[in-house]
Amino acid sequence: MSRTINAPSPARTAPHTEAFPLEKERRRALVSKPSVSDSVFRSVAFTAGGITVAIMLAVGVFLSIRASNALGVAGFSFLTEQDWSPESRVFGIASVLFGTVTIALIALVVAVPLALGTALLISEVAQGRLRSTLVTLVDLMAAVPSVVFGLWGVFFLQANVVPVASWISTYFGWIPFFRVSNATGGALTESSAFTSSAFIAGLVVGLMVVPTTTSVMREAFSQAPIGEREAAFALGSTRWGMIRSVVLPFGRGGIIGGTMLGLGRALGETIAVYMIISPIFTINWQVLKTGSNSVSALIALRYGESSEFGLSALMAAGLVLFLVTLVINFTASSIVARSRSGAESS
Amino acid sequence: MTFIPSPDGAPIGPRRRVRGARVDDRFNLLGAAAAGLALSTLIFGWVTPLSGGLGWALVAFLAFIGFYALLVSITSDFQDVKDRVMAVLLTSAGVVLFGALVFVVAFTLVRGQEALPHLNFFTQSMEKAGPLDGLEMGGIAHAILGTLMQIGMALVITVPLGILTALFLNEVGGRFARFVRTISDAMTALPSIVAGLFVYSAIIVLITHQRSGFAASMAITVMMLPIVIRASDIVLRLVAGNLREAAYALGSTRWRTIWHVVLPTARPGLATAVILGTARGIGETSPVLLTSGVTAVVNTNPFEGPMISLPLQVFDFVKSPEPNMIARGFGTAAVLILLVLTLFAIARLIGGRAPGDLTVRQQQRVVAASLRDLHRITIQGDRRFELISAEKTTTPDTNDTKESSS
Numbered sequence: 001m002s003r004t005i006n007a008p009s010p011a012r013t014a015p016h017t018e019a020f021p022l023e024k025e026r027r028r029a030l031v032s033k034p035s036v037s038d039s040v041f042r043s044v045a046f047t048a049g050g051i052t053v054a055i056m057l058a059v060g061v062f063l064s065i066r067a068s069n070a071l072g073v074a075g076f077s078f079l080t081e082q083d084w085s086p087e088s089r090v091f092g093i094a095s096v097l098f099g100t101v102t103i104a105l106i107a108l109v110v111a112v113p114l115a116l117g118t119a120l121l122i123s124e125v126a127q128g129r130l131r132s133t134l135v136t137l138v139d140l141m142a143a144v145p146s147v148v149f150g151l152w153g154v155f156f157l158q159a160n161v162v163p164v165a166s167w168i169s170t171y172f173g174w175i176p177f178f179r180v181s182n183a184t185g186g187a188l189t190e191s192s193a194f195t196s197s198a199f200i201a202g203l204v205v206g207l208m209v210v211p212t213t214t215s216v217m218r219e220a221f222s223q224a225p226i227g228e229r230e231a232a233f234a235l236g237s238t239r240w241g242m243i244r245s246v247v248l249p250f251g252r253g254g255i256i257g258g259t260m261l262g263l264g265r266a267l268g269e270t271i272a273v274y275m276i277i278s279p280i281f282t283i284n285w286q287v288l289k290t291g292s293n294s295v296s297a298l299i300a301l302r303y304g305e306s307s308e309f310g311l312s313a314l315m316a317a318g319l320v321l322f323l324v325t326l327v328i329n330f331t332a333s334s335i336v337a338r339s340r341s342g343a344e345s346s
Numbered sequence: 347m348t349f350i351p352s353p354d355g356a357p358i359g360p361r362r363r364v365r366g367a368r369v370d371d372r373f374n375l376l377g378a379a380a381a382g383l384a385l386s387t388l389i390f391g392w393v394t395p396l397s398g399g400l401g402w403a404l405v406a407f408l409a410f411i412g413f414y415a416l417l418v419s420i421t422s423d424f425q426d427v428k429d430r431v432m433a434v435l436l437t438s439a440g441v442v443l444f445g446a447l448v449f450v451v452a453f454t455l456v457r458g459q460e461a462l463p464h465l466n467f468f469t470q471s472m473e474k475a476g477p478l479d480g481l482e483m484g485g486i487a488h489a490i491l492g493t494l495m496q497i498g499m500a501l502v503i504t505v506p507l508g509i510l511t512a513l514f515l516n517e518v519g520g521r522f523a524r525f526v527r528t529i530s531d532a533m534t535a536l537p538s539i540v541a542g543l544f545v546y547s548a549i550i551v552l553i554t555h556q557r558s559g560f561a562a563s564m565a566i567t568v569m570m571l572p573i574v575i576r577a578s579d580i581v582l583r584l585v586a587g588n589l590r591e592a593a594y595a596l597g598s599t600r601w602r603t604i605w606h607v608v609l610p611t612a613r614p615g616l617a618t619a620v621i622l623g624t625a626r627g628i629g630e631t632s633p634v635l636l637t638s639g640v641t642a643v644v645n646t647n648p649f650e651g652p653m654i655s656l657p658l659q660v661f662d663f664v665k666s667p668e669p670n671m672i673a674r675g676f677g678t679a680a681v682l683i684l685l686v687l688t689l690f691a692i693a694r695l696i697g698g699r700a701p702g703d704l705t706v707r708q709q710q711r712v713v714a715a716s717l718r719d720l721h722r723i724t725i726q727g728d729r730r731f732e733l734i735s736a737e738k739t740t741t742p743d744t745n746d747t748k749e750s751s752s
Contacts, residue, residue: 034600041601045518048510049526052571056533059544059568066547117439125436134440140690141447143622145629147657148679151664152450155457155672164400207446214443236359238429268537270632271661296539296632303546303636311547318540329535 060322067316070309078316084281084298086306086313093317098283099198099293100321103273104266106202106287111210111262116255118210119217124243135218142211150272153204158195158276161203165194165288180289188289196278198292204276205266213262216336220254221247253339260332264325270296295321374417375434382410407438454679461677468681472642481670486678488644489659492559493685495648496638496655497628499563500570504627505620508574515575516582517604527579533572541568542633550637557639559653565633574623581615582608614696621693625686631657656682 034042071078073089081092122134169180180188224247232242248255273294279301280291295317303314386406411431418430460481461467467485475484511530515523545565550557585608593603609616639652640662654662656678663675704712717734 037601038599041604042518045510045514046522048507049514049518049523051507052511052575053526053529055568055571056529058548059533059536059541062544062548063540114439114443117436118443121436121440125433126440134444136694137444137447140687143625143629143686143690144447144451145631145657145679145682145686147629147631147660148454148683149450151660151676151679152453154664156453160400167401207450210443211447238425240429240432241425243432264535268535268539270537270539271635271657274632275661275664296537299539299543300632300635303543311551314543315547318537318543321537322535322540325535325537326532330532333531 063315063319063322066312067319070313070316073309074313074316082282084302084313086310091313093295093298093320095281095283096293096295096298096317097320099277099297100267100295102198102287103202103205103269103277103292103294104263106199107206107209107266108259108263110203110206111213111266112259114206115210115213115217115258115262119214119221119258120243120247122214122218123221124239124247135215138211138214138218142215146208146269146271147275149204149208150275153200153272153276157203158200161200162191162194165197165199166191169194169288176285177287180286193290194288196276196290196292198277198284198287201273201276201292201294202287204272205269208269208272209262209265212265213258216258216261217251217254220251220258220336220339224250250340253336257332257336257339260328260335264328264332267325267328268296268321270294270300273297274300370421371430374414374430378410378414378417381413382406382408385409385413411435451683454676454683457673457676458678458680460673462680467674467677471644473644475642478668479670481673484674486656486659486674486681488641489654489656489678490681491644491646492638492653493628493655493657495646495653496559496563496566496634497624499560499648500566500627501620501624503563503567504570504574504623508571508620508623509578509616511575512578512582513604513608515579517600517608530572530575533568534576536568536572538569538630539632539636541565542636544568545633546636554649556650557637557652558650559638559645559648562634562638562653562655563648565637566627566630569630569633570623570627573626574619577619577622578612578616581612581619584615585611617696618693621689625689625693628689629657629682629686631661634658635661656685 070086070091074081074091078092079097080094081090082095084091084093084096118134118138122131122138126134165180169178172178173180180193182188228246228250229242232246237245274297277292277294277297278290279293279297281293284291299314299318302310306314383406386402386409389405411434414434415427415431419427422430464481464485466482468490469487470483470485471488472484472486473488511526515527542565545561545568549561549564554561589607589611590603593607598606634655635658638655638658640658641652641654645651645653660675660679660682663671663678666672
């Protein structure tokens with residue numbers, strides 16, 4: 001037990017207690033021996049913690065061991081090779097990782113302004129019942145299955161967003177990202193060139209990560225100290241002035257942490273991306289153009305046909321994805337914990 | 347010596363209004379909105395290269411913001427204009443977000459209406475129904491059953507393990523507990539497809555050699571466990587320390603304190619944690635895609651043969667180009683959403699309050715119990731009890747009982 005207090009030995013501190021002769025010999029222990037039920041509980045709880053750790057470590061260790069086979073064959077080219085054909089020993093995650101990051105960044109471009117605005121709306125503007133309703137709605141939306149977002153993306157967004165993508169590429173085509181061209185460099189305008197793109201997948205994934213991001217940001221904003229808010233108002237600030245000078249600096253850790261948590265979720269999203277994109281194995285800088293890929297979509301696409309070695313290669317891809325999301329999540333939580341808003345909450 | 351500036355000469359500006367709106371603010375908003383819509387309708391198509399409804403809405407919105415800033419600036423200074431415009435922008439971010447999210451759900455529910463009215467959709471499996479059959483043939487009974495069995499098996503593992511681990515983190519503590527917390531936080535970062543791949547290659551390829559409901563429930567367990575641990579951890583942390591100290595001061599052991607004080611206090615919160623984890627687990631598609639296998643028949647044996655679940659059934663239906671299959675896919679998705687919504691509503695209903703925060707009826711029960719104790723323990727209390735019950739019979743208003751119990 002961690003709270004053990006070392007009682008001084010009776011010999012050294014024998015008090016002059018003529019009036020209490022019985023206690024002269026033996027001092028009462030300050031810590032009682034744990035009862036049977038206590039020790040049973042402690043060992044059961046300890047075992048539960050151990051099992052949890054064992055499951056988690058099993059995943060990590062198993063992935064690493066199985067992936068090492070493929071990683072050993074591919075070596076460093078695993079990170080630079082674009083093609084994926086483990087059967088001919090030519091495989092790498094350059095293109096899928098590029099696609100994953102592209103989709104996640106597009107998702108963040110959509111999600112962060114929406115999440116920031118909504119979090120400020122909930123914590124600063126809305127009041128009373130409206131506020132609690134909105135909070136519930138955000139939590140509810142975080143639980144909507146990703147396959148539902150995927151359905152919406154395929155059957156609604158795909159058809160309706162093509163004109164927008166086409167418009168962007170027409171008027172902002174001079175920015176390399178937004179250019180949609182064929183192999184010879186000529187600009188494409190037919191709508192089939194704009195479907196199943198990283199842009200559409202990014203929009204859907206962005207919508208999926210907004211609830212997570214919003215709730216982290218809102219949590220941070222709502223902890224901004226009331227005294228500083230009132231001080232800002234007392235100095236004649238408007239509400240927006242107060243938000244800029246008190247709430248946003250206070251919640252900066254929450255903004256960064258929420259964004260990174262959203263990024264972590266966006267990187268790992270599978271089904272919605274898999275349903276929308278048409279998979280390719282080359283790096284596609286033109287985000288509006290048909291064809292993209294992601295690590296998770298690659299796994300979902302190839303796991304069935306894989307041989308033993310192919311499975312090992314997929315494991316290696318999954319391991320890289322896991323490590324990336326792990327680093328992002330830990331960075332996010334340490335940023336949140338170190339910021340002013342996080343120090344009080346945990 | 348402190349110098350206090352004399353307030354005499356300093357001008358006192360008008361008082362800032364932080365909340366609330368005057369009548370002319372409302373008119374400003376309405377007027378700007380009308381002007382924005384009108385301008386957009388007028389110039390749309392000539393000046394702007396955009397086409398379609400989205401472009402029109404975008405132009406209208408920009409015009410609305412411009413007009414609103416102009417209207418506010420007539421009566422207020424620059425700071426106020428900024429404040430008003432930002433308030434409008436924040437509100438529109440919220441409206442766009444909630445509009446989009448509600449639309450996603452509503453879209454699925456509306457498209458699902460084609461399949462949902464058929465009763466056979468819930469009672470039959472797809473065993474005898476081909477892709478070209480109408481909606482009055484076949485259904486998703488097998489997927490509903492599969493989801494229930496898979497989530498049930500996952501819950502059997504996650505609930506005891508998750509809550510015990512959370513208890514370990516909170517009540518036992520120590521260095522190993524911190525390590526467990528770090529690991530379970532790391533686990534929330536595990537992409538769901540990687541969890542599926544792990545179960546596929548560790549259980550299916552190495553041990554069972556076939557896809558099964560059991561493998562799927564293992565994958566769901568790996569995904570749900572960190573969620574349940576984290577949510578229960580937060581709930582247990584909220585249990586007031588003085589409740590625990592009171593129990594220890596009365597001489598109870600650690601286990602009795604947990605069983606009789608901590609767990610009952612945190613019960614609604616723990617239930618919420620479990621239900622939210624369930625809602626997440628039900629919707630997981632990608633781990634199930636790799637582990638459960640696709641089937642069209644009812645399979646009640648989780649260890650033998652493929653067992654499909656609702657999200658995977660959605661995914662499988664919409665892969666088909668047949669309109670009837672797509673209608674079935676939307677119907678299945680609607681069932682899935684309704685299931686998640688129901689779980690969420692239950693979680694809100696029982697978990698909406700903080701630990702120790704009682705409902706009116708629970709409060710009345712506690713008051714009655716402590717009154718009985720008072721009656722049992724003291725003669726004085728006996729008398730007061732009689733007095734109070736005499737009073738109670740004369741006046742039905744029960745304010746006195748609360749006072750006497752405290």
